[in-house]
Amino acid sequence: MIKDITKAKKSIYEGAPLLVAVDCIVFGFDKERLKLLLFKRKVAPFMDEWSLIGSFVKVDENVSEAAHRILHESTGISGIFLSELGSFSNPSRDPGGRVLSIAHYALMRLEEQDLQAVANFQAQWFDVEAIPDLVLDHNEMVAQSLARLKVNAHSHPIGFELLSEKFTIPQLQLLYEAIFQQKLDRRNFRKKIKAMGFLEKLDEKDKSSSKKGAYLYRFNKEEYEKLMKEGLNFVI
């Protein structure tokens, strides 16, 4: 029995009639724009073309574990929010063999160090408005992820996964504007978010984008979960 199908020698596809892979669509937010993590494919076919992060599922892990492992091995990233998008299973999607991929999308806050760190793995952050041609059906995966992100952002506080621990309300608004690709009214946005009751105002200000400075806030996850149980409807 083949223990680790990703370690077959001659071809990455050898040894099984139908292989299962995971691809990760990783979004990051750099305080201004929504970014997508891509890297240069290291195996044939399509070597050196831009690709999502992906590899094969091992026999002793579930697909979520595989996604986290693959992401970590390929980029050094770990411990982020990952959610299953769905399967991509067209028999001819990969000319190299019969590979079914279960796409996962991920969200993370982009700190300065992240921009550097992934470069060591030949990975790169692209603005979602300017994504290059990708291998296989990866552009389709990205498109579906963006659509899903938009839908989910309306009813889940996923936005907070994309910001650093402390953030300002204008930053939060910029993020939601990037996700929804539309301008929002400052006063109404602020009102709505504050009314939800799970933002903690801090005494610090962030002056990186204005002279006056904007107050920093923190997302109180415990409070959020408590409120959700009581029937808060989170709608932006």
Added chain:
Amino acid sequence: MIKDITKAKKSIYEGAPLLVAVDCIVFGFDKERLKLLLFKRKVAPFMDEWSLIGSFVKVDENVSEAAHRILHESTGISGIFLSELGSFSNPSRDPGGRVLSIAHYALMRLEEQDLQAVANFQAQWFDVEAIPDLVLDHNEMVAQSLARLKVNAHSHPIGFELLSEKFTIPQLQLLYEAIFQQKLDRRNFRKKIKAMGFLEKLDEKDKSSSKKGAYLYRFNKEEYEKLMKEGLNFVI
């Protein structure tokens, strides 16, 4: 190379390190209650226990095609609405081997004949309030499908997939009450549905549940799609 992994002789699991299956969570509505289609498993392990409809994906089909094929082969049902729920991939989920399953949920209208027809395949419709213990992780699949159904029913007209072509407004309301598991106000429900503008009132009445009789309606799919493009928000 194994052409059809479901036809291996000694064991259904023979021949591949990680097999990919599809399971179908099929919901039907019989004018009163929400039902789930189950059948008696025909292969070891767990032969003769209640199970969802499922089998393996073939190398020359995508998972959606597989779901439709398997459903047809196991129950005679074809041409219904199917949507991917997600993967179930715990390495120990199936004691017989390493099988990853991609669950799909399906919706269909239950006519009298359907209740009979599936019996020929040793399948049976169960009330969703009274589902027996199922093999493997199938109870979990059902629970997740019900949750998904609830969410989706709010923003997609999936309810109409579960009714016969002609239906009355009280029937439609019963269906939504079954999905959401809560009572709805008759007047408001009627108002909301009618305001959407894609219901066609017919001149017939259905007297099966009252002496007065209720007018039959038809769902106008073309009109619905036109309205959606114009930005109708379907919210129940």
Added chain:
DNA sequence: CCAAAAGTGTTATCGCTACACCCATGA
């Protein structure tokens, strides 16, 4: 004639949207 389900309108409340002005500060 009565039981049982179908059908219908109005009012009060809430939430959303639109919108304009002052504040703080670094350059």
Added chain:
DNA sequence: TCATGGGTGTAGCGATAACACTTTTGG
């Protein structure tokens, strides 16, 4: 002092929720 982004309140409107009575007809 002024340009730049941060912060705040209110009024009007539309949607939702609550609510009770009349109609039909088979038994």
